[in-house]
Amino acid sequence: MNLILLGPPGAGKGTQAKTLAKNLSVAHISTGDILRQNVADGTELGKQAKDFMSKGLLVTDELVIKMVGNRLGQADTKNGFILDGFPRTIAQAQALDKLLDERKLKIDYVIDLDTSEAVIIQRLSGRLACKGCNYNFHVKNMPPKVAGVCDNCSGELYQRVDDKEETIKKRLEVYRKESAPLIEFYAAKNNLQRVPADDEAGLVLERVIKLVEKR
Ligand code: AP5
Numbered sequence: 001m002n003l004i005l006l007g008p009p010g011a012g013k014g015t016q017a018k019t020l021a022k023n024l025s026v027a028h029i030s031t032g033d034i035l036r037q038n039v040a041d042g043t044e045l046g047k048q049a050k051d052f053m054s055k056g057l058l059v060t061d062e063l064v065i066k067m068v069g070n071r072l073g074q075a076d077t078k079n080g081f082i083l084d085g086f087p088r089t090i091a092q093a094q095a096l097d098k099l100l101d102e103r104k105l106k107i108d109y110v111i112d113l114d115t116s117e118a119v120i121i122q123r124l125s126g127r128l129a130c131k132g133c134n135y136n137f138h139v140k141n142m143p144p145k146v147a148g149v150c151d152n153c154s155g156e157l158y159q160r161v162d163d164k165e166e167t168i169k170k171r172l173e174v175y176r177k178e179s180a181p182l183i184e185f186y187a188a189k190n191n192l193q194r195v196p197a198d199d200e201a202g203l204v205l206e207r208v209i210k211l212v213e214k215r
Helices: 012-024 031-041 042-056 061-072 090-102 115-123 165-179 183-189 201-213
Strands: 002-006 027-030 079-083 108-113 127-130 137-138 193-197
Touching: 002 012, 012 027, 012 061, 012 079, 012 201, 027 031, 027 061, 027 090, 031 042, 031 061, 031 079, 042 061, 061 090, 090 183, 108 183, 115 127, 115 165, 165 183, 183 193, 193 201
Parallel strands: 002 079, 002 108, 027 079, 108 193
Antiparallel strands: 127 137
């Protein structure tokens, strides 16, 4: 099963993708997580991406497409994958089509997590991310059992640099301009499914599972 999760920043793509990937035994490919790891490791890719990310801007298509191409070649994608945060521009979606054709793969569902702006701001301003395993928590919505400590790997929780109010606004602006057109792009291909995602994470997960089980 190969899925794409679309949705604005804070829609819950990462939260849903991590659980779904476990349930479906497929790889979770988050371009945001891969880029943040590269920034933390100080790699050449991380150095090129860092400024764009901290300003809430998109990293160049060229860098991200190459990164995803490499990732799709790894063994753990054999059973399928969930793309979280990619594609994010029409150029990325067209490049993905090419990458999939080369590998004789297809996307089963493109799921758009439909979320309102007020919910997004509440979620992002309270998000805590794990330095170790990238799990997401929230100070109110999904607090960790022990403050500052990840339930999953006991790693340290931190606030992402791009979760400051000004940067959240910028990311939403970039989403509307660059990424929202993907909804039309995939609707025209007839594989877009919209899932209401303002509700609590368990309910959203149930909706997504019901959808993928129909296949
Ligand atoms: P990325 O990490 O992909 O950020 P994003 O798309 O802005 O998405 P988020 O991670 O902010 O949100 P999410 O939808 O995953 O929500 P989450 O599950 O965490 O990208 C970061 C940056 O990297 C980009 O700005 C760009 O610079 C670069 N980049 C990445 N991909 C790129 C690409 N393809 N091209 C170019 N540049 C790229 O949930 C948010 C919070 O809400 C959490 O606290 C969570 O606990 C809580 N929550 C989640 N679901 C619920 C729920 N249902 N109810 C209550 N709380 C919830």
